[in-house]
Amino acid sequence: MRYYWLGKQKRISLGTYPEIGLREARTLRDEARALFAKGVNPHADRKYKRHAAAVNNILGK
Secondary structure (H helix, E strand, C coil): CEEEECCEEEECCCCCCCCCCHHHHHHHHHHHHHHHHCCCCHHHHHHHHHHHHHHHHHHCC
16 A cells, blocks of 8 residues: 655555455555544554564563
8 A cells, every 4th residue: 555654655565465355455454544544654553563562472461
């Protein structure tokens, strides 16, 4: 999915085809668009969630 953030074109991957079906890709796209509409960078949000999950996994929460 391509979008513009702070005047620069950005791209976010939703996944690869066999692992992510069309229906799930559309759902992920809609979620990313909703974040963008709220003024949140979808890529940064995904990165934050990934890091938070890793920290919780390390700490055993």
